[in-house]
Amino acid sequence: MALIVLKFGGTSVADIERIECVADKIVRETLAGNEVVVVVSAMSGVTNQLVDYCRQISGIHDASEYDVVVSSGEQITAGLLCIAIHKKGLRARSWMGWQIPIISNDTHSKARIESIETAALHERLEYGEVVVVPGFQGVTEKKRITTLGRGGSDTSAVAIAAALGADRCDIYTDVDGVYTADPRIVPEARKIERISYEEMLELASLGSKVLQTRSVEMAAKSGVTIQVLSSFSDEVGSALKGTLVVNEDEIVEQEIVTGIAHSKDEAKVTVVGVKDVPGVAAGIFEPLAKVAVSVDMIVQNISVDGYTDMTFTVAKTDLALALKTLEEDMEINYKKVITEENVVKISVVGIGMQSHAGVANTMFRTLGEKGINIQVISTSEIKISVLIDSDYTELALRALHEAYGLGADPA
Amino acid sequence: MALIVLKFGGTSVADIERIECVADKIVRETLAGNEVVVVVSAMSGVTNQLVDYCRQISGIHDASEYDVVVSSGEQITAGLLCIAIHKKGLRARSWMGWQIPIISNDTHSKARIESIETAALHERLEYGEVVVVPGFQGVTEKKRITTLGRGGSDTSAVAIAAALGADRCDIYTDVDGVYTADPRIVPEARKIERISYEEMLELASLGSKVLQTRSVEMAAKSGVTIQVLSSFSDEVGSALKGTLVVNEDEIVEQEIVTGIAHSKDEAKVTVVGVKDVPGVAAGIFEPLAKVAVSVDMIVQNISVDGYTDMTFTVAKTDLALALKTLEEDMEINYKKVITEENVVKISVVGIGMQSHAGVANTMFRTLGEKGINIQVISTSEIKISVLIDSDYTELALRALHEAYGLGADPA
Numbered sequence: 001m002a003l004i005v006l007k008f009g010g011t012s013v014a015d016i017e018r019i020e021c022v023a024d025k026i027v028r029e030t031l032a033g034n035e036v037v038v039v040v041s042a043m044s045g046v047t048n049q050l051v052d053y054c055r056q057i058s059g060i061h062d063a064s065e066y067d068v069v070v071s072s073g074e075q076i077t078a079g080l081l082c083i084a085i086h087k088k089g090l091r092a093r094s095w096m097g098w099q100i101p102i103i104s105n106d107t108h109s110k111a112r113i114e115s116i117e118t119a120a121l122h123e124r125l126e127y128g129e130v131v132v133v134p135g136f137q138g139v140t141e142k143k144r145i146t147t148l149g150r151g152g153s154d155t156s157a158v159a160i161a162a163a164l165g166a167d168r169c170d171i172y173t174d175v176d177g178v179y180t181a182d183p184r185i186v187p188e189a190r191k192i193e194r195i196s197y198e199e200m201l202e203l204a205s206l207g208s209k210v211l212q213t214r215s216v217e218m219a220a221k222s223g224v225t226i227q228v229l230s231s232f233s234d235e236v237g238s239a240l241k242g243t244l245v246v247n248e249d250e251i252v253e254q255e256i257v258t259g260i261a262h263s264k265d266e267a268k269v270t271v272v273g274v275k276d277v278p279g280v281a282a283g284i285f286e287p288l289a290k291v292a293v294s295v296d297m298i299v300q301n302i303s304v305d306g307y308t309d310m311t312f313t314v315a316k317t318d319l320a321l322a323l324k325t326l327e328e329d330m331e332i333n334y335k336k337v338i339t340e341e342n343v344v345k346i347s348v349v350g351i352g353m354q355s356h357a358g359v360a361n362t363m364f365r366t367l368g369e370k371g372i373n374i375q376v377i378s379t380s381e382i383k384i385s386v387l388i389d390s391d392y393t394e395l396a397l398r399a400l401h402e403a404y405g406l407g408a409d410p411a
Numbered sequence: 412m413a414l415i416v417l418k419f420g421g422t423s424v425a426d427i428e429r430i431e432c433v434a435d436k437i438v439r440e441t442l443a444g445n446e447v448v449v450v451v452s453a454m455s456g457v458t459n460q461l462v463d464y465c466r467q468i469s470g471i472h473d474a475s476e477y478d479v480v481v482s483s484g485e486q487i488t489a490g491l492l493c494i495a496i497h498k499k500g501l502r503a504r505s506w507m508g509w510q511i512p513i514i515s516n517d518t519h520s521k522a523r524i525e526s527i528e529t530a531a532l533h534e535r536l537e538y539g540e541v542v543v544v545p546g547f548q549g550v551t552e553k554k555r556i557t558t559l560g561r562g563g564s565d566t567s568a569v570a571i572a573a574a575l576g577a578d579r580c581d582i583y584t585d586v587d588g589v590y591t592a593d594p595r596i597v598p599e600a601r602k603i604e605r606i607s608y609e610e611m612l613e614l615a616s617l618g619s620k621v622l623q624t625r626s627v628e629m630a631a632k633s634g635v636t637i638q639v640l641s642s643f644s645d646e647v648g649s650a651l652k653g654t655l656v657v658n659e660d661e662i663v664e665q666e667i668v669t670g671i672a673h674s675k676d677e678a679k680v681t682v683v684g685v686k687d688v689p690g691v692a693a694g695i696f697e698p699l700a701k702v703a704v705s706v707d708m709i710v711q712n713i714s715v716d717g718y719t720d721m722t723f724t725v726a727k728t729d730l731a732l733a734l735k736t737l738e739e740d741m742e743i744n745y746k747k748v749i750t751e752e753n754v755v756k757i758s759v760v761g762i763g764m765q766s767h768a769g770v771a772n773t774m775f776r777t778l779g780e781k782g783i784n785i786q787v788i789s790t791s792e793i794k795i796s797v798l799i800d801s802d803y804t805e806l807a808l809r810a811l812h813e814a815y816g817l818g819a820d821p822a
Contacts, residue, residue, distance in 0.1 A: 016467045053491055056427045061494040068490030068505050072483035079479030080464055083472040094479050098509065099554055143510055 002167040003035040003125065004237060007135065007157035010044035011174045012231035013077050019043075021231070023084035025172075026130055028236050030090055035125040037164065039135045039157040040081055042073025063108030067137075067147045071097075074134030074153070082132050092130040095121070097137040097145065102156070104138030104146045111138055111146035113155070116163035133160060154215035162222035169219070169226050170237035171211060176230035177243035178203065178210055180406040181260045185397050188407030192258060196248040199258045200226075202349045202383045206261035211245070219245065248351055256352035256359060257404040262397060263345045264390055266296060266313040268375065269322060273335025274310060276303040283332035284310055287325050293318045297345070297378040297387060311376060313387060316341060343375065344390040348400065349383045360384050366403040372396055413578040414446040414536065415648060418546065418568035421455035422585045423642035424488050430454075432642070434495035436583075437541055439647050441501055446536040448575065450546045450568040451492055453484025474519030478548075478558045482508070485545030485564070493543050503541035506532070508548040508556065513567070515549030515557045522549055522557035524566070527574035544571060565626035573633035580630070580637050581648035582622060587641035588654035589614065589621055591817040592671045596808050599818030603669060607659040610669045611637075613760045613794045617672035622656070630656065659762055667763035667770060668815040671808060674756045675801055677707060677724040679786065680733060684746025685721060687714040694743035695721055698736050704729045708756070708789040708798060722787060724798060727752060754786065755801040759811060760794045771795050777814040783807055 006026065013019050022038075030036050041047075050070045054061050078094040085092035097104075100121065104111035121131050135153025138146045148155050154171060161169035176191065178200065183189040195203075197220035204213045210228055219226050229235070229242025248254075274280050285295055293314055301309040314322045319339065326337055353359040363384055367374060372395065376387035388396060401407060417437065424430050433449075441447050452458075461481045465472050489505040496503035508515075511532065515522035532542050546564025549557045559566050565582060572580035587602065589611065594600040606614075608631035615624045621639055630637050640646070640653025659665075685691050696706055704725055712720040725733045730750065737748055764770040774795055778785060783806065787798035799807060812818060 016464060020468065050487065053427060053487070054494055057431065057491060057494045058498045062497050065490040065493040065497070065505055068493075068507075069487050072486045075483045075486075076461065076464070076480050079476040080468060082476040082479075083465055083468045086473050086476070087469045094476060096479075096556075145507075 001033045001035065002238075003037070003164060004029065005037045005039060005157050005161040005164070005166045005169045006172060006237060007039040007153060007169065008041065008172045008231055009153065009174070010041045010047070012172050013040055013081070014044040016080070018231075019077070019080050020084050022081060022172075023088055025231070025236050026085055027088045027090055029238060030128075030130060032236075032238060034238065037121070037125070037131040037133065037160060037166070038081065039133050039153055039160060040074060040077040041135055041153040043077055046073040046076070064144050067108050067145050071134070071137040071145050071147050074136050078132045078134040085130055085132070090130060091128055092132055093124065094132045094134070096134060098139035098143065100133070102138040102159070104140060104148070106140045106142070106144065106146065108144075108146055110149035111140075113138055113148070113159045116160060118163050121164065152212070154212040155218060158215045158218045158222070158224050158226065161224045162218065166224065168237065169224050170242070171226055171228050172231035172237075173210060173228060174230065174232060175210060175228070176233055176241070177228050178245075179259065181397050181401050182262065185394050186401045188401060190407060192243050194244045194246055194251045195258055196251060196351050197245060198248065198382055199349050199351055200245045202347065202380070203259055203261050206263055206345070206347045206349070206383075206385070216245065223247065254352045255350060256356045257348050257350035257406065258352075259349050260397060260400050260404075260406070261347045261349060262393060264393070265315055265317075266343065266345055266387075267316045267319045268311060268313050268340040268343050268387060269319070269326075270309055270311045270338045271326065271334050272309045272338060273307050274332055276306055276308040280308075280332055281310065284326070284330060287329035288314070288322060290329075291321060291325050293322045293325065297376045297385065299376050313343075313345070313376065342390050343387050344393045345385055345387050346393075346396055346400070347383050347385040348404065351382050353384075354381055362403055363400060366399050367396060370395055370399050412444045412446065413649075414448070414575060415440065416448045416450060416568050416572040416575070416577045416580045417583060417648060418450040418564060418580065419452065419583045419642055420564065420585070421452045421458070423583050424451055424492070425455040427491070429642075430488070430491050431495050433583075434492060434499055436642070436647050437496055438499045438501055440649060441539075441541060443647075443649060445649065448532070448536070448542040448544065448571060448577070449492065450544050450564055450571060451485060451488040452546050452564040454488055457484040457487070475555050478519050478556050482545070482548040482556050482558050485547050489543045489545040496541055496543070501541060502539055503543055504535065505543045505545070507545060509550035509554065511544070513549040513570070515551060515559070517551045517553070517555065517557065519555075519557055521560035522551075524549055524559070524570045527571060529574050532575065563623070565623040566629060569626045569629045569633070569635050569637065572635045573629065577635065579648065580635050581653070582637055582639050583642035583648075584621060584639060585641065585643060586621060586639070587644055587652070588639050589656075590670065592808050592812050593673065596805050597812045599812060601818060603654050605655045605657055605662045606669055607662060607762050608656060609659065609793055610760050610762055611656045613758065613791070614670055614672050617674055617756070617758045617760070617794075617796070627656065634658065665763045666761060667767045668759050668761035668817065669763075670760050671811050671815075671817070672758045672760060673804060673808060674758075675804070676726055676728075677754065677756055677798075678727045678730045679722060679724050679751040679754050679798060680730070680737075681720055681722045681749040682737065682745050683720045683749060684718050685743055687717055687719040691719075691743055692721065695737070695741060698740035699725075699733055701740075702732060702736050704733045704736065708787045708796065710787050724754075724756070724787065753801050754798050755804045756796055756798050757804075757807055757811070758794055758796040759815070762793050764795075765792055773814055774811060777810050778807060781806055781810050
């Protein structure tokens with residue numbers, strides 16, 4: 001017997017029919033002898049509608065009342081799912097964040113969970129009752145409702161799994177696992193059986209939108225085993241057919257490269273003709289930091305005649321704000337600013353590359369052979385990212401996937 | 412300075428634009444120096460949608476989870492209204508049933524309020540903050556969410572007004588008061604300035620759907636002055652342009668007849684040819700009571716040769732169930748059952764008729780002069796109801812309205 005936490009996202013509970021499918025999976029896991037806790041998102045579209053209502057009234061609304069409004073989406077799903085489980089003859093009860101309670105800090109709309117009371121939940125689980133928790137929500141010490149920020153239901157699930165000492169946290173989503181590359185682009189892409197927290201973190205933050213970054217960080221810290229799997233398949237989590245996110249040392253056969261991610265969400269900005277003196281980088285990036293524009297890849301050109309160019313990437317959604325800020329608030333002199341939105345960031349990720357030379361070289365050689373120009377490079381211990389013309393996305397992904405032998409079945 | 416409770420129903424908060432209009436009324440009442448508590452319903456259509464979700468899953472769903480689902484509609488409105496009030500520069504905070512708390516019994520989906528904690532609310536009101544409460548919801552001692560049954564937001568508002576010792580409870584709706592008759596049918600119908608709780612109760616239960624019966628009962632018991640007024644008018648409640656529902660002794664010039672209500676919601680059933688012996692009424696009405704069919708008007712014919720007919724009315728929505736029950740479960744012998752749906756119940760209501768003779772006679776004579784046949788009669792101390800062919804609805808209402816002199820301006 002195991003204690004498992006199941007998390008179902010918005011598309012998995014999109015309508016009444018899908019909610020009944022979810023109830024079915026829960027019944028199967030329960031009848032197999034498991035203690036089951038379920039964390040649910042709002043039905044797809046509901047949260048966006050509620051957020052939109054708030055924005056229609058005021059762009060700068062009070063975050064605590066925003067939380068009152070948007071947290072109700074998950075509450076609805078939790079109640080409906082309990083009714084669906086009852087219909088199948090099992091005991092189930094919904095537990096709002098304030099009922100458990102899931103205590104968070106008071107940073108409304110992006111609160112952090114501080115503690116979760118578990119005694120009552122363990123008691124109900126031992127009694128054979130399914131515990132259903134609306135994700136995304138908590139409550140402050142002063143009993144105000146909070147939300148954990150978008151995608152926060154993953155975080156809720158991992159935090160509850162950690163607090164309860166669960167054996168596994170199954171994140172049901174619309175894909176059946178984490179792949180070596182996007183299978184819609186690379187037909188040879190293979191589902192990864194086990195991946196380390198560190199690799200998953202890099203993939204999560206690099207555009208593979210399977211898991212929320214914060215939930216992976218939390219799982220790594222608390223040692224919760226996550227499984228990513230599809231709610232649209234007939235399998236339940238205990239069949240272990242998804243991708244397990246685990247500690248590095250639980251992966252026996254560590255590949256050098258685990259997967260290749262790509263992201264078209266970034267734009268390239270080049271500030272041309274700035275004086276190459278100490279403080280120039282700060283002169284560019286401080287104004288951006290002040291307006292909360294995150295800068296990702298940064299490259300400074302070789303200096304020519306005392307002048308240089310500074311190239312970096314920002315989220316495409318931040319581009320307009322970034323340009324306005326550079327124009328109005330940058331106190332250093334420059335010649336011009338050039339932007340390029342037709343770019344893609346391709347990243348090769350693998351814990352194994354820490355101990356293997358030549359991983360970067362394989363990437364550069366492969367892209368070079370296909371005539372693909374690398375515009376920016378950045379690296380971390382377990383990742384190499386390059387920025388290239390987005391017209392070459394498919395070509396680059398397929399060529400790299402083959403070059404690293406990712407399509408072959410692991411021995 | 413007064414403490415007033417304002418209640419806004421579903422059509423008054425139907426969309427973002429309407430919610431902003433409500434915020435405007437609240438601001439005006441607050442700036443006039445009043446302490447303001449607001450009770451809101453769900454945006455129109457929302458509760459029906461949520462109820463429908465529950466029914467789609469299961470006809471016999473757990474009432475406590477149903478309450479979790481449907482109570483969220485009011486929660487959404489409460490948060491949105493606070494954001495709209497903030498935008499106008501005033502302080503406001505939402506208070507869920509469990510935050511106040513509004514303690515109810517555990518009869519989920521039709522719970523009764525047992526107590527309301529008011530210390531914190533008084534403190535916030537004195538501080539100049541608007542208190543916004545989602546109607547329709549409470550919480551049990553064991554911290555489960557409850558709802559008060561459909562239309563329960565009126566009850567929430569009156570209960571909160573009673574607990575806080577409010578000076579008035581303004582029920583904003585889509586009509587601007589209680590009328591002497593339905594103004595769509597009787598053009599001369601006049602808005603009533605003051606009406607007693609007892610008369611309002613009769614009108615409420617007789618098809619004038621302005622206020623929920625239970626909230627009027629509660630107001631009568633606790634002495635809360637209710638005002639019925641329109642949220643679509645420019646006036647705010649403090650202008651006292653609506654209808655005040657008050658104690659009988661607060662009405663100086665008591666009319667003999669206050670208003671005329673009509674209801675097309677009932678159907679007539681006649682059980683023909685039952686033996687006129689003791690127990691026959693019980694033989695007919697016990698089976699109906701067992702399946703929760705409410706019977707309204709009852710008439711037993713004069714006995715002929717030891718046989719009689721029993722005529723009564725039931726809600727049209729209960730008619731099919733009533734017929735099936737009579738056919739299958741009635742243990743007495745009868746000849747046949749006749750039904751008639753083309754009927755209307757017309758009721759003349761007035762506390763003054765207790766001390767005036769001739770009120771009933773005026774009704775019978777007026778209808779007789781117009782050639783309208785009375786099928787059933789029932790009376791209470793402050794009401795006379797007749798059942799007639801519904802083709803004569805308009806004619807009867809207009810004739811009675813004139814006969815009682817209701818169109819004339821009160822002296």
